[in-house]
Amino acid sequence: MLKDNPRLQWLKDDNIRPYVFVRSENRIKNPGSLHSLDWFEGVSPTYINPLEIDEVSFGNQILQLEAQAFGPSNMAMPRWVFFDCAVTPGFVAGYAMRTSAMSPEMRIMMNLKDEHEWTPLSLFIIIPTMSSEGEWVAHNLCSVNALLPKGKGYYGLGFLSKAFGLWYANVNICCGFTQWGNAAIKLHSYYGPFQILTAYTPLHSYARTLTYRVKVDPEMWPHFFNKKPLERFQQAFVDSGKSIAPKEDSSLIRLQRELEQGEGPYFLNSQEILAKDVGAPLHLYTQK
Numbered sequence: 001m002l003k004d005n006p007r008l009q010w011l012k013d014d015n016i017r018p019y020v021f022v023r024s025e026n027r028i029k030n031p032g033s034l035h036s037l038d039w040f041e042g043v044s045p046t047y048i049n050p051l052e053i054d055e056v057s058f059g060n061q062i063l064q065l066e067a068q069a070f071g072p073s074n075m076a077m078p079r080w081v082f083f084d085c086a087v088t089p090g091f092v093a094g095y096a097m098r099t100s101a102m103s104p105e106m107r108i109m110m111n112l113k114d115e116h117e118w119t120p121l122s123l124f125i126i127i128p129t130m131s132s133e134g135e136w137v138a139h140n141l142c143s144v145n146a147l148l149p150k151g152k153g154y155y156g157l158g159f160l161s162k163a164f165g166l167w168y169a170n171v172n173i174c175c176g177f178t179q180w181g182n183a184a185i186k187l188h189s190y191y192g193p194f195q196i197l198t199a200y201t202p203l204h205s206y207a208r209t210l211t212y213r214v215k216v217d218p219e220m221w222p223h224f225f226n227k228k229p230l231e232r233f234q235q236a237f238v239d240s241g242k243s244i245a246p247k248e249d250s251s252l253i254r255l256q257r258e259l260e261q262g263e264g265p266y267f268l269n270s271q272e273i274l275a276k277d278v279g280a281p282l283h284l285y286t287q288k
């Protein structure tokens with residue numbers, strides 16, 4: 001059970017619960033019906049409608065958290081992008097805390113206004129694509145842990161926010177983006193076998209962006225916490241003998257060119273990513 005993990009005791013706090021910030025037309029019909037996983041069973045998320053004037057304060061806090069987390073990398077999301085490209089086609093999920101239960105330190109750090117009963121601690125934005133395979137785009141992920149001193153946060157908050165969103169929306173395939181130097185790659189690679197769609201992405205604001213695609217597999221999720229070997233990956237994938245050096249543009253471009261010529265598909269080994277320093281060379285795997 002997830003709540004038995006001593007580092008995840010905050011999940012037992014009644015003042016913290018998942019939220020779904022979604023317009024009524026986008027509400028998922030049968031949430032949590034695709035993946036068999038007991039992590040979120042019996043959990044009642046708080047629903048908030050982004051189109052309602054009285055709910056703007058919750059949206060403002062999401063934007064405030066996002067701006068603080070992404071400001072240093074100069075990728076804070078403009079308000080109109082949040083509205084046009086995130087909450088209108090997709091939805092936001094995450095964990096929220098009852099505002100009255102927040103500590104004075106958190107209030108100051110998050111520039112908190114007491115306008116809403118709940119305050120977001122994390123956000124995961126996910127948008128459906130035109131693919132007929134049930135493919136979604138993970139557009140944004142951040143957690144208040146990025147702003148808190150190490151050891152003072154809510155361990156697993158970022159990972160569980162994305163896990164909740166994928167489970168809740170019955171996501172079969174998820175693609176997304178991260179920069180090769182971002183430690184977030186450690187989380188993103190644990191939701192399913194981690195295929196590289198682009199290794200070098202000059203159309204993005206940051207060319208050193210990795211686009212990934214996963215077939216969502218909740219059997220992998222507990223391994224993010226217990227660090228046990230991913231036997232299913234070892235059974236289904238084989239080391240291609242090639243590797244990538246994420247710190248070297250020439251290596252990223254070489255792999256990108258190979259992918260464009262139809263080589264691969266190549267996958268990264270999540271366990272190797274978790275064990276190594278961010279930016280260290282990684283082996284490329286292919287399906288057996």
Ligand SMILES: CC(C)(COP(=O)(O)OP(=O)(O)OC[C@H]1O[C@@H](n2cnc3c(N)ncnc32)[C@H](O)[C@@H]1OP(=O)(O)O)[C@@H](O)C(=O)NCCC(=O)NCCS
Pocket residue numbers: 069070141142143144145146154155156157158159160177178179182183184186187274
């Ligand atoms: C990336 C982010 C969402 C992770 O959320 P989080 O709540 O901090 O992470 P979790 O508690 O769920 O997971 C912790 C684990 O993730 C990995 N991890 C997360 N941040 C890490 C970091 N800065 N360095 C190394 N490992 C990190 C580690 O494996 C860690 O486990 P460990 O402490 O046992 O080693 C959060 O740090 C964040 O908001 N960052 C700023 C915005 C951003 O870059 N978002 C990702 C865009 S792709």
